[in-house]
Amino acid sequence: MMKHVLIAILAWVGAASVVSAQETDLRKLETGADVRGWEAVGRLDFRDGFCTAAMIRDNLILTAAHCVYTDAGRIRDAGEFTFSAGLRSGRAEATRGVHSLVAHPQYEHSPNSIEDKNVAVDIAVLRLDQPIRRSRIQPFRVDEQPSQGDQIGVVSYGRGRSEAPSLQEVCSVLGRQTGVVVMTCDVVQGSSGSPVFTLGDGAPRIVSVVSAIAQVGENKVSLGTSLREPLQTLLSHFASLGPARPGGTQRVMRVGERNDTGAKFVRPNN
Numbered sequence: 001m002m003k004h005v006l007i008a009i010l011a012w013v014g015a016a017s018v019v020s021a022q023e024t025d026l027r028k029l030e031t032g033a034d035v036r037g038w039e040a041v042g043r044l045d046f047r048d049g050f051c052t053a054a055m056i057r058d059n060l061i062l063t064a065a066h067c068v069y070t071d072a073g074r075i076r077d078a079g080e081f082t083f084s085a086g087l088r089s090g091r092a093e094a095t096r097g098v099h100s101l102v103a104h105p106q107y108e109h110s111p112n113s114i115e116d117k118n119v120a121v122d123i124a125v126l127r128l129d130q131p132i133r134r135s136r137i138q139p140f141r142v143d144e145q146p147s148q149g150d151q152i153g154v155v156s157y158g159r160g161r162s163e164a165p166s167l168q169e170v171c172s173v174l175g176r177q178t179g180v181v182v183m184t185c186d187v188v189q190g191s192s193g194s195p196v197f198t199l200g201d202g203a204p205r206i207v208s209v210v211s212a213i214a215q216v217g218e219n220k221v222s223l224g225t226s227l228r229e230p231l232q233t234l235l236s237h238f239a240s241l242g243p244a245r246p247g248g249t250q251r252v253m254r255v256g257e258r259n260d261t262g263a264k265f266v267r268p269n270n
Contacts, residue, residue, distance in 0.1 A: 022151070026166040026186050029155075030088060037204065039086035039093045039137040041155045041165055041195060044126075046080045052157045052165075053083060054195035054206060055139040059131040062231070063193030064211050065103035065124040073109050075101075083128060085137055087157075088164035093137055097129040102241065104234045114212050119223050120179025121230050122211040125238055143198050143205035145226040146173045146181060152207065154185040154222075156194035169199070174221065181208045181224045188213075196224055 029035045040055035044063055051067035061083055068076055078098045086093035104121040146152055150173045155165050171185035187194060187210050196208035208224035215221070 022170055023172060023184060024168060024170045026168050028161065029165045029167055035086050035088060035165065036136075038155050038165060038167065040139055042083050042085040042092065043087045043157045043162065044193065045082045045084070046076055050157065050162065050190055051192045052155075052190065052194040052210070053126070054155075055085065055132065055137070056142065056206070057139050058133050059128045061126050061128065062195070062206070062209060063124055063126065064209055065107040065122045066109065066211070067193050068101050068103055068124045068126070069109050075103075078126070081126060083126070085132060086165075090163065094132045094134060096132060099127045099129045101126040102234070102238045104230055105237045116178060116180050119211045120225055123209050123225055123227070123230055123234055125234055140195065140197075141203070141205045142228055142231060143207050145176065145228055146196075146198065146207045148173055148175045150198070152183065152185065153197045153199050153204070154187065154194050154210065155197070156187055156191040156210065158188040158190040160188070162190060174216070176226060179226045179230065181226055182216075183208070183222045183224060185210070185222045187222045
């Protein structure tokens with residue numbers, strides 16, 4: 001189903017240039033000075049891999065929905081996750097477990113395909129087992145969705161650069177349709193869930209979350225959500241859910257609970 005996404009992208013990105021001369025390369029954030037202001041981005045580890053996540057409250061982190069599922073389509077137990085804020089060279093600014101998690105209610109997992117309708121809602125929120133309340137670790141605000149031609153930036157962990165975050169200060173939005181943002185940002189496996197920022201006024205604000213990688217001609221592009229409306233839906237859904245019920249009838253997974261009932265909710269790592 002990757003082909004389906006490529007056809008859609010080619011139809012609405014059109015002849016737009018995939019690489020802008022103004023775009024910057026990835027820069028590894030190795031020192032305390034480098035990572036300043038980005039401490040609320042962290043690596044989200046689970047049993048057989050990792051994604052990237054970012055704090056949007058002192059006790060909530062945002063990532064891609066497909067990161068909370070196994071390849072077999074089972075939602076992971078919240079106890080499998082560890083969030084390491086500002087991780088670099090084996091040291092984190094703060095480390096927390098996860099108490100509970102929920103993916104967007106319209107997200108449907110398909111282990112072997114990438115559907116644009118799922119990319120548009122490929123977000124999940126995880127509640128930390130304890131808030132992170134440190135003056136140097138400030139959660140990010142969420143801004144309006146980016147438009148074609150906008151300059152954006154991304155902070156991510158990834159395969160081959162998992163021990164420190166990397167910043168691409170300037171990449172571009174190629175287009176947007178049906179909730180999917182097509183970007184030139186440089187991402188790899190492990191970058192799923194990475195926050196995409198606007199940097200215009202000096203205060204980074206999250207405008208998308210990295211979901212997948214695709215191709216436009218010979219060029220690799222990244223796909224993300226048009227974040228704001230899906231995030232509001234997800235947060236409202238999360239707030240409306242009470243304690244998880246026996247039998248898997250609730251979509252919040254807490255520490256020690258399993259979802260082996262086939263409840264819909266999911267997607268593959270990129």
